[in-house]
Amino acid sequence: MKILVTAKRVEDPESKIKVKPDGSGIVQEGLKYKINPFDEIGVEEGLRLVAKHQGEVVVVSIGGKEVQEQLRHALAMGAHRAVWVNHTGPLDQFGIAALLQKVTEKEKPDLVILGKQSIDDDQNQVGQYLAEFLDWGQATFASKVESMESEQEKNKVPAVTLTADGKAVRVIREVDNGLATLECQLPAVVTTDLRLNTPRYASLPGIMKAKSKPIEELTPEKLGVDVTPKIQIVKLASPPARKAGIKVPDVATLVDKLRNEAKVV
């Protein structure tokens, strides 16, 4: 099985994000960067599938040379090789999907696994755009029935499973009011939800090995994609702050406040 996974570089989810006073962007100083947590889950699922069925995990990231850090992270987890689409400057979900379409057509994987959303833009679009551009099936928000504490999870059993004839994948999806199961003919696009797996830590030998794994460099020009954004950010603003509340000493006071001040009970 050949699996293409994505590794977007995003701000550490623990960071405090602040908007610049002129609304033109966020304050970069002091921020740490990581692989998008949902993409990391995608890398893990790819590794589990390949451990079971043999094959190769190829990781792709789009951005300036700093995204090589995220590619190395995925390689240290166990991905086999990397593709870096060298691009600086604005890029929207349409452009990202168009670039990934070209990389996919070049790599011809059986499966593309992406995070359902990246925790900076929170758009939740790229996998679906990509599936439509490729005219492939899609299974978004991949999850599983077993918990993160289950035996399956401890044994790193992939939650995305191949059907008996090996021609399709079976995916359990987190949807409103329950879990939906789909079977997608391969090749297909899968996007990950939080409870698909817990990504492994990169081992020390893994980190050493990653240093010599190949990273192929591409550009939007080489791929023949015009990435002029179709989404323009006019300005950024901080959300209105909630006014500070109070601590109450006991339940009686709480109930009194809820009844007579907030008038909600």
Added chain:
Amino acid sequence: MPIVLIVAEQQPDGHLRKASLNAITAGKQLADKAGAELHIALIGKDPAKVADELKGTGAKAVHVGAAPELEHYLAETYAPVLATLATELKADFVGMASTAQGKDLLPRLAARLKAAMATDVTGLNGSGGDITFNRPMWAGNVFAEVKLTTPVKVFTVRATEFAAAGSGEGAAEVKTFTPKVEASKTKFVEFKEVKSARPELTEAKVVISGGRGTKGDFKEIEALADELGAAVGASRAVCDAGWVPNDLQVGQTGKVVAPALYVAAGISGAIQHLAGMKSSKTIVAINKDAEAPIFQVADYGIVADLFKVLPELRAELHKLK
């Protein structure tokens, strides 16, 4: 005249998903600003019954497409049908509520329409041909005003930011059509519904949420919820551990709620959790740790053991009845 097309959603049980009504309100606001006409689309195996509920929401027309192949929702069968409808209507804007289905379907539909898309829209600005959308980024720590530059513009609506459309506004014309359904590379296998007698999390007036501090014991959370006719919510930690269904996760990557009263018990208040409940009218936090960040957004905080506070609170509230 420009056209705003809002896609309404039918639940697997055949009922209208309520968030559709909030999306229709957003569509109405957009139509007012853009000088456009509001239309509604509804497709499925048997959408006719639901179409009646949409007639009085203030739209010009409700386009109803029924086909047996649309019984189980699939992005791959729904997107082409809606794209054809949007193209025939010459829709300028296509929107839907930011439900699981909306999030799965609209980007695929947007790709088909070669349109850019804004997810989780919380507000609209501008007029005529110059419309911008407000939407959250970075777990709601930032709100962006964005402009979509493609001819067709696609968006999903954060339901908590728009009131539900009523049913007494005019009578939309119901136009039925027969969708041509394409063969799909994806097959629906099953839907396992998590049934609950409690109100829907995203629709409830009161939500009682538990975090890791419950250690998986949700009895007191549920008892208080039942006392108040409330929905139960949870933090990621709780869903990951398998203590409650995933569907109850509130936050950046789960459900967004804005009830009149939100009670967070044993939840630390990570930004990803706050992203899903910060717009609640009144927030109560119960936490043993006086430094927990949840207290920064709580109107009323109580520093104590939740296993002591919750039963007491339930007893006190019961007395009020």
